[in-house]
Amino acid sequence: MTRTRTVKVDLDARHSNEIYVAALKPKAGFFSKLLSTLWLFVGLGALIWFAWSEPFSGMLFNWLQNHGIAPSVVTYILTPIVMFVRAVIAVEAIGYGYHRFFQHVGFFTRTAQVFRRNQRFHWIHHMIIYPIGRLYKHGKRYHSSEKGFGLSWVLPGLMAAGLFLYTHGFNMVSLSFIFGLWFYAKMIVDLTHARFHFDNHPWVGKPYFLWLEEIHLLHHWDQRYNFTIVHPLMDRLFGTYLNPATHRKELQISLEDNEVTVSDLINWRYLLTEASPSEYAAFVSAAQRYPKSLRKVKHLLTVLKHRTDSHPEDAEAAALHTRALNLVTAVGKTPETL
Numbered sequence: 001m002t003r004t005r006t007v008k009v010d011l012d013a014r015h016s017n018e019i020y021v022a023a024l025k026p027k028a029g030f031f032s033k034l035l036s037t038l039w040l041f042v043g044l045g046a047l048i049w050f051a052w053s054e055p056f057s058g059m060l061f062n063w064l065q066n067h068g069i070a071p072s073v074v075t076y077i078l079t080p081i082v083m084f085v086r087a088v089i090a091v092e093a094i095g096y097g098y099h100r101f102f103q104h105v106g107f108f109t110r111t112a113q114v115f116r117r118n119q120r121f122h123w124i125h126h127m128i129i130y131p132i133g134r135l136y137k138h139g140k141r142y143h144s145s146e147k148g149f150g151l152s153w154v155l156p157g158l159m160a161a162g163l164f165l166y167t168h169g170f171n172m173v174s175l176s177f178i179f180g181l182w183f184y185a186k187m188i189v190d191l192t193h194a195r196f197h198f199d200n201h202p203w204v205g206k207p208y209f210l211w212l213e214e215i216h217l218l219h220h221w222d223q224r225y226n227f228t229i230v231h232p233l234m235d236r237l238f239g240t241y242l243n244p245a246t247h248r249k250e251l252q253i254s255l256e257d258n259e260v261t262v263s264d265l266i267n268w269r270y271l272l273t274e275a276s277p278s279e280y281a282a283f284v285s286a287a288q289r290y291p292k293s294l295r296k297v298k299h300l301l302t303v304l305k306h307r308t309d310s311h312p313e314d315a316e317a318a319a320l321h322t323r324a325l326n327l328v329t330a331v332g333k334t335p336e337t338l
Helices: 013-022 029-054 056-066 071-102 108-111 113-129 149-168 172-195 207-221 235-237 246-252 261-272 276-287 290-309 315-330
Strands: 006-008 259-260
Touching: 006 172, 013 172, 013 259, 013 290, 029 071, 029 261, 056 071, 071 108, 071 113, 071 149, 071 172, 071 315, 113 149, 113 261, 113 290, 113 315, 149 172, 172 207, 207 235, 207 246, 259 261, 261 276, 261 290, 261 315, 276 315, 290 315
Parallel strands: none
Antiparallel strands: 006 259
């Protein structure tokens, strides 16, 4: 894996070429890809199974009751605690898979319109509202890319809750699990993510939160890594963790407006080559509401111009450059006025 994922736009064509190549889909050997895919499905499946059907607490509760623990203690204290822990595991495992495969450019978002809708909103979050640079953190509150109820995340949660009710019945176990799902997902994960993007909150400067902030900033810097929010365990398990301790340079330059990142090129390539007319229109509308985000397009044009000058045979780069110029026109700008 190349370590070059950023480039200053005032540098030479070599650096532009490095960032362009780094944004291409990495080539992996067949067996390496097969093993990582198997581990991903087996590992995530095992975690979801454990959260859903973990058998050990039942045996423990029976043992405790046989040794004098009151049934009410098991029912109203121990069971809710265990179910909350299981809900946390479910949110972490399902959330990791959902964020990685259904909110970023990939197989599912390319093949099903319902997933493209989710990816579109997340694309706007990354590229328009909170792009790498000074706009990554701004304002006094979080600005969602999906207005209203936020179905792209609420619907999977409702599906998980409904399925758990269907398989476990309406009882204290199910109610405790569903409450844990809601509380952890909404009041911890969602709140933590929102506070990554503004400074007016009581967690500012707290060591653990600062560590999580850096992890998430690296996700915006290269969206193929660091999908988790509250703890990077899932990223560590499944090979998508970028450690802030070993990426200090990237963190330092990530908040500068004169940088373009791998995620920028991945997302711009998607918009310019694969987006549907409605997605394209949604971007133009969002860009007009957040005009400062268009500075990235100027950097993109520089990288693509360097690429086409140094590699005139690269037809895709030439097409991307032409489409980027057309995009600039669509939002009412020129390269000089970006």
